[in-house]
Amino acid sequence: MADLQAPRGTRDFYPEDLRLRSWLFDHFRAVARGFGFEEVDAPVVEHAELFTRKAGEEIVEQLYHFTMHDRHLALRPEMTPSIARMVLARAGGLRLPLRWFTVTQNWRYERMTRGRKREHYQWNMDLWGEPGVAAEAELIAAIFALLRRIGLGDGQVRVQLNNRALLEETLRAGVLATRPDAFAPLCVIIDKLSKIGADAVTQLLADPAGAVGLSPAEARDVVALLGVTSLDDAAAAAPADSRAIADLRRLFELLDAYGVADYVDFDASVVRGLAYYTGVVFEAYDAGKKLRAVCGGGRYDRLLETLGGPSMPAVGFGFGDVVIAELLADQGLLPALARGIDDVVAALGEAQRPAAIRVASRLRAAGRAVELAIGDARPKRIFADADKSGAARVWLVGPEEAARGVVKIRELATGAEREEPLDLSPP
Amino acid sequence: MADLQAPRGTRDFYPEDLRLRSWLFDHFRAVARGFGFEEVDAPVVEHAELFTRKAGEEIVEQLYHFTMHDRHLALRPEMTPSIARMVLARAGGLRLPLRWFTVTQNWRYERMTRGRKREHYQWNMDLWGEPGVAAEAELIAAIFALLRRIGLGDGQVRVQLNNRALLEETLRAGVLATRPDAFAPLCVIIDKLSKIGADAVTQLLADPAGAVGLSPAEARDVVALLGVTSLDDAAAAAPADSRAIADLRRLFELLDAYGVADYVDFDASVVRGLAYYTGVVFEAYDAGKKLRAVCGGGRYDRLLETLGGPSMPAVGFGFGDVVIAELLADQGLLPALARGIDDVVAALGEAQRPAAIRVASRLRAAGRAVELAIGDARPKRIFADADKSGAARVWLVGPEEAARGVVKIRELATGAEREEPLDLSPP
Numbered sequence: 061m062a063d064l065q066a067p068r069g070t071r072d073f074y075p076e077d078l079r080l081r082s083w084l085f086d087h088f089r090a091v092a093r094g095f096g097f098e099e100v101d102a103p104v105v106e107h108a109e110l111f112t113r114k115a116g117e118e119i120v121e122q123l124y125h126f127t128m129h130d131r132h133l134a135l136r137p138e139m140t141p142s143i144a145r146m147v148l149a150r151a152g153g154l155r156l157p158l159r160w161f162t163v164t165q166n167w168r169y170e171r172m173t174r175g176r177k178r179e180h181y182q183w184n185m186d187l188w189g190e191p192g193v194a195a196e197a198e199l200i201a202a203i204f205a206l207l208r209r210i211g212l213g214d215g216q217v218r219v220q221l222n223n224r225a226l227l228e229e230t231l232r233a234g235v236l237a238t239r240p241d242a243f244a245p246l247c248v249i250i251d252k253l254s255k256i257g258a259d260a261v262t263q264l265l266a267d268p269a270g271a272v273g274l275s276p277a278e279a280r281d282v283v284a285l286l287g288v289t290s291l292d293d294a295a296a297a298a299p300a301d302s303r304a305i306a307d308l309r310r311l312f313e314l315l316d317a318y319g320v321a322d323y324v325d326f327d328a329s330v331v332r333g334l335a336y337y338t339g340v341v342f343e344a345y346d347a348g349k350k351l352r353a354v355c356g357g358g359r360y361d362r363l364l365e366t367l368g369g370p371s372m373p374a375v376g377f378g379f380g381d382v383v384i385a386e387l388l389a390d391q392g393l394l395p396a397l398a399r400g401i402d403d404v405v406a407a408l409g410e411a412q413r414p415a416a417i418r419v420a421s422r423l424r425a426a427g428r429a430v431e432l433a434i435g436d437a438r439p440k441r442i443f444a445d446a447d448k449s450g451a452a453r454v455w456l457v458g459p460e461e462a463a464r465g466v467v468k469i470r471e472l473a474t475g476a477e478r479e480e481p482l483d484l485s486p487p
Numbered sequence: 488m489a490d491l492q493a494p495r496g497t498r499d500f501y502p503e504d505l506r507l508r509s510w511l512f513d514h515f516r517a518v519a520r521g522f523g524f525e526e527v528d529a530p531v532v533e534h535a536e537l538f539t540r541k542a543g544e545e546i547v548e549q550l551y552h553f554t555m556h557d558r559h560l561a562l563r564p565e566m567t568p569s570i571a572r573m574v575l576a577r578a579g580g581l582r583l584p585l586r587w588f589t590v591t592q593n594w595r596y597e598r599m600t601r602g603r604k605r606e607h608y609q610w611n612m613d614l615w616g617e618p619g620v621a622a623e624a625e626l627i628a629a630i631f632a633l634l635r636r637i638g639l640g641d642g643q644v645r646v647q648l649n650n651r652a653l654l655e656e657t658l659r660a661g662v663l664a665t666r667p668d669a670f671a672p673l674c675v676i677i678d679k680l681s682k683i684g685a686d687a688v689t690q691l692l693a694d695p696a697g698a699v700g701l702s703p704a705e706a707r708d709v710v711a712l713l714g715v716t717s718l719d720d721a722a723a724a725a726p727a728d729s730r731a732i733a734d735l736r737r738l739f740e741l742l743d744a745y746g747v748a749d750y751v752d753f754d755a756s757v758v759r760g761l762a763y764y765t766g767v768v769f770e771a772y773d774a775g776k777k778l779r780a781v782c783g784g785g786r787y788d789r790l791l792e793t794l795g796g797p798s799m800p801a802v803g804f805g806f807g808d809v810v811i812a813e814l815l816a817d818q819g820l821l822p823a824l825a826r827g828i829d830d831v832v833a834a835l836g837e838a839q840r841p842a843a844i845r846v847a848s849r850l851r852a853a854g855r856a857v858e859l860a861i862g863d864a865r866p867k868r869i870f871a872d873a874d875k876s877g878a879a880r881v882w883l884v885g886p887e888e889a890a891r892g893v894v895k896i897r898e899l900a901t902g903a904e905r906e907e908p909l910d911l912s913p914p
Contacts, residue, residue: 064537064572064794066530067560072573075525075587082526094851096828096858096876098502099509103493103606104531104592105562110491126553126560128596133494133553135532145491146499155872157861160502165531169555179530187861194840194861201844205851317841318848367491401523413621414744417628421745424521424632431523434584434614434621445582449523 069170069178079397081181084210084381085163088183091206092161095198097185100160102142104167108134110141115244115335116271122168124178135167139184140336140360140376141367147188148369156189177382186376193307195375196340196359197314203344203355203377204320210384211393217354218323221311221342222330224358226294226304230285235278244335245271250286251333258283288328304339311340336360340375346387354387355379404446406433408458415457415482419467423455447472457482496597496605506824508608511637511808512590515610518633519588522625524612527587529569531594535561537568542671542762543698549595551605562594566611567763567787567803568794574615575796583616604809613803620734622802623767623786624741630771630782630804631747637811638820644781645750648738648769649757651785653721653731657712662705671762672698677713678760685710715755731766738767763787767802773814781814782806831873833860835885842884842909846894850882874899884909 066072073081089099108125111134125134136142139162147154162184169178185202187195200219207217228236228243236242249264249272265272265279274282288294291312295305308326315321324342332341339359346354357377364372388394403423407416420432431449433442439456446454456468466479493499500508516526535552538561552561563569566589574581589611596605612629614622627646634644655663655670663669676691676699692699692706701709715721718739722732735753742748751769759768766786773781784804791799815821830850834843847859858876860869866883873881883895893906 064575065534066572067532067534067558070530070532072530072569072576073528074573074577075527078526078528081528093827093856094854096831096856098826099505100502101500101505101508103497103499105494105497105594105606107492107494124555126555128551128553131494142499145493146501148491149499150501155875159858167532179532190861192861194859197844198859198861201848314840314844317844399525400520404523413741417624417741417744421628427521429520429523431586432621432625434617434619434625448582 067178071177071179075399076397079399080385080394081381083395083397084384085181085183087206087209088161088163088379091202091209092183092185094205095159095185095202097159097161097202100143100146100162101164102136102139102146102162104135104165105133106136106142106145108132110134110145111137113335116248117333117335118248119168119334122170124167124169136164137168138166138334138378139164139182140186140334140363140378143184143186143376144363144367144369144374147372147374148364148367151364151369151372154188157195158186158188160188161185181381183379183381184376186374188372188374190375191361191373193311193340194314195373196311196342197318199357199375199377200315200324200342201318201320203379204318204323206379210388211395212387212391215323216347216391217344217387218325218347219320219342219344220325220327220330221308221340222326222328223304223308223340224331224337225339226298226302226308227285227328227331229302229304230298231282235274235282239273242272246282247331247337248333248335250282250329250331253283253286253329286329289326291326294326294328307340332356332358334358334360336363336366338362342377346390350390351386352383354383398450400429401431401446401449401451402428403430403453403455404433404442404449404451405430405455406437406439406442406457408439408456410436412457412459412462415462415467416455419455419457419482443470443472494605498604498606502826503824506826507812507821508808510822510824511811512608512610514633514636515588515590515806518629518636519610519612521632522586522612522629524586524588527570527573527589528591529563529566529573529589531562531592532560533563533569533572535559537561537572538564540762543675544760544762545675546595546761549597551594551596563591564595565593565761565805566591566609567613567761567790567805570611570613570803571790571794571796571801574799574801575791575794578791578796578799581615584622585615586612587615588612608808610806610808611803613801615799615801617802618788618800620738620767621741622800623738623769624745626784626802626804627742627751627769628745628747630806631745631750633806637815638822639814639818642750643774643818644771644814645752645774646747646769646771647752647754647757648735648767649753649755650731650735650767651758651764652766653725653729653735654712654755654758656729656731657725658709662701662709666700669699673709674758674764675760675762677709677756677758680710680713680756713756716753718753721753721755734767759783759785761785761787763790763793765789769804773817777817778810778813781810825877827856828858828873828876828878829855830857830880830882831860831869831876831878832857832882833864833866833869833884835866835883837863839884839886839889842889842894843882846882846884846909870897870899 119137262279266276337358338361341358343356344354359375361373405420407413420430423430454470470477546564689706692701693703764785765788768785770783771781786802788800832847834840847857850857881897897904
């Protein structure tokens with residue numbers, strides 16, 4: 061007998077689940093289009109090597125990969141590498157800046173803990189070709205536009221941001237001066253700070269067999285740098301001409317013009333767990349920080365180069381479907397979504413079915429959502445079912461109505477009934 | 488270096504491709520909702536055994552399957568088994584009849600011939616719980632509603648239909664009397680008739696090592712049965728009380744009530760290549776039959792039983808995204824779809840960026856699709872780009888405008904310019 065469960069960690073979407081998903085996706089798309097972004101898509105299966113990087117990232121360790129006919133393939137764990145591949149394939153032929161968004165399913169193979177799933181959907185917005193923080197500001201503004209659209213008031217979600225370049229310029233002048241390749245794996249380890257704590261991060265940074273290999277004292281110094289939560293404190297510690305600080309100050313000015321700066325915090329511990337980020341990085345959390353990150357993103361100016369392409373600045377974010385639904389549920393903000401049936405049309409008896417079909421066809425041609433009752437239910441059951449489906453009215457053709465050439469119409473809200481000629485039956 | 492192509496036989500969707508796909512999917516969804524169907528979805532990865540049947544179907548032979556951590560998994564080749572699994576998981580708790588639709592990506596691993604792809608999208612509509620041909624009539628009517636919506640005139644696509652029960656009642660009384668399990672594989676072979684011809688089908692049916700194993704004479708008799716293209720001829724050859732014939736006659740009556748019977752033909756050679764069909768089967772072709780089938784479907788009343796569930800009648804169809812696009816292209820009916828940008832807003836100089844952001848934010852809040860120019864383009868380039876993107880107007884904030892507290896608005900269609908106060912700038 062076949063195993064009749066969906067694979068572990070995956071989801072079936074029954075009508076009520078799909079309605080919620082579509083509601084969320086429609087908002088994702090409406091915001092992205094409002095910002096002038098164009099939707100794109102790529103295959104859910106890619107060559108595995110597109111995703112395999114060596115910085116120790118969780119997302120690579122959890123790659124859903126397999127070999128088939130000598131090809132090493134993978135279900136995409138995230139969208140950015142596919143987007144980069146598409147940009148590279150048409151590099152030179154694309155009008156920059158490029159504003160692309162996606163709403164796609166991503167996969168990761170992980171032990172099933174903390175209710176995490178092996179697939180989730182993610183909204184991505186990526187802006188290619190702009191080196192300045194105007195790009196970051198647009199994307200963070202889009203995140204807030206989405207939050208407002210789905211009913212989350214200002215301040216219920218906060219964005220924490222940092223600039224990897226700030227950490228990098230400090231470390232490259234110090235402990236990383238002799239370890240030029242250690243910055244990306246160092247960020248991957250630092251990203252675990254809130255999950256595993258400062259001591260564990262210090263140990264990982266100082267692991268002689270690890271990718272970073274600092275001394276214990278150096279590792280402690282690095283962790284100490286992460287405690288800064290004020291941009292002024294960060295600026296005081298940075299060189300006077302720090303480009304990273306200037307970019308952050310400008311970003312906050314632009315976020316203020318968007319009216320969202322009050323909900324954005326500087327936090328030196330935010331570095332994100334993906335190796336390819338090079339500049340500003342950010343993530344959003346519910347105000348109480350009870351849930352995992354609602355979304356995260358950042359600047360990845362060197363990704364195209366690592367794929368063998370030209371240098372091209374880029375910023376993007378990913379916004380999943382799972383945490384935001386948990387947050388909406390916690391806040392009592394999940395929408396009540398009806399089936400969306402406008403009319404139910406029923407024949408009372410097989411002989412009246414062609415007449416009922418003609419009524420339904422005319423209503424449908426006029427743009428109405430019509431459930432044509434099939435089978436041989438009695439009127440009482442038809443009315444009860446129509447009521448449950450949220451329909452406004454029921455159109456009945458019984459033998460007596462058919463003989464007189466009429467259809468009986470009942471308004472479900474009031475119970476009022478009227479008749480119309482079968483030949484007309486306008487919507 | 489990473490292989491930067493998408494896997495062979497898969498597609499990237501650049502903005503212009505995605506616009507066409509979304510246009511088609513929106514029509515799929517609008518028709519299904521018009522018929523009172525609810526959207527559902529299931530994982531693209533399932534346990535492989537959900538799909539592995541032993542009737543020799545091409546779709547099973549081309550299964551995209553792999554083993555990962557001792558699990559035999561597959562990318563779904565079609566949606567129906569997943570739908571059946573979902574129905575079975577909630578059997579008893581679902582209100583019947585059940586009207587479900589899906590728009591999903593399906594995969595098959597096949598040699599790349601004739602431009603066929605390894606993935607395609609498919610619109611499915613399935614109606615569960617109705618034994619009568621009113622169900623088939625609804626689904627066939629939905630197919631024509633879609634064709635009309637996307638601009639294909641009546642008769643540009645024709646549906647060919649048959650009833651497997653008609654062939655089955657004839658064969659079970661004859662050559663299959665002693666081979667009760669041979670009917671499904673026999674249909675799988677017959678389905679190849681138009682591709683490989685009558686002689687090859689006869690040989691396969693008479694292959695002593697095959698799943699059917701008729702004598703050459705029996706095989707020739709079966710192939711001869713398939714030449715009938717008139718329901719009256721079929722009725723003359725069937726028993727007087729043939730339920731299969733009565734169902735077909737009733738189906739044509741109902742299709743007539745929907746106004747589509749003139750575009751539907753009886754054809755005894757249509758059996759479809761899936762093993763699980765039990766009754767009416769149908770497929771649609773362009774009128775010249777130059778392309779592969781636009782869609783296909785049928786009744787599969789015993790599928791739930793084969794999965795260990797209760798008996799439950801069901802009918803469904805699948806309608807792919809590839810052939811219909813080829814047909815629309817052949818007919819010159821592919822729509823011209825614009826990017827959908829309403830406004831372009833630009834700052835002329837970094838100092839004016841906050842003002843431009845405020846203008847863009849107000850326009851977006853009013854529901855307009857706004858491209859905020861970033862970087863430092865000159866007005867000439869901004870106007871040219873805006874024109875290409877299809878925008879109606881450009882909002883410019885230069886140093887001189889900012890000093891006077893205004894934004895300059897240019898209507899791209901007429902070149903007319905006006906100013907509005909920066910603080911107001913209504914849409």
